[in-house]
Amino acid sequence: MRIMDALELQDKLIIIYKGMQQRRSFEKFFGKDKSLDNDFLDRLIEMDADDLIRDAIVELEDLIRRDSYSLEECSDPFDSIVNREALEYKCMRYGIRGPEGIKLEDIECVLSRV
Known part of the structure; x- marks a missing residue:
């Protein structure tokens, strides 16, 4: 896998993961909103x-090895990886309006190059 493909896949998995977290939080406080439906995230x-997405993000970091982390510096490498960049910046990089705009095709496109 090329490093650029691994980076794009990791970024999109982070967008998906954060989108899932946002949806859960929104539903917990406000209930289900039909205007925000996204079959893929649902x-x-x-x-x-x-857990599967978390593991994939950390495994991709091992392939990318942009920022080497050690357990002494970071007790949870996942948090360090996910919070390295603002979600809005990742979305803008790939032309996605936000986590609710992510679709299965966004991931299939990257996986087809692997």
Whole structure:
């Protein structure tokens, strides 16, 4: 896998992960809003895919090795990776309005190059 492909896949997985977290928080406080429906994110939430996505993000970091981290510096490398850049910046980089705009095709496109 090329480093650029791994980086793009990691960024999109971070967008998805944060989108799932935002949807859960929104629904907890305000209830379900039909105007924010996203079948892809809804299916991932139903499947409880959080752990799988977290593991994939950390594994991709090992391939990218942009910022080497050690357990002494960072007790949870996942938080360091996910919070390295603002979500809005990642979305703008790939032309996505926000986490609610992510679709399965966004990930399929990257995976097809792998």
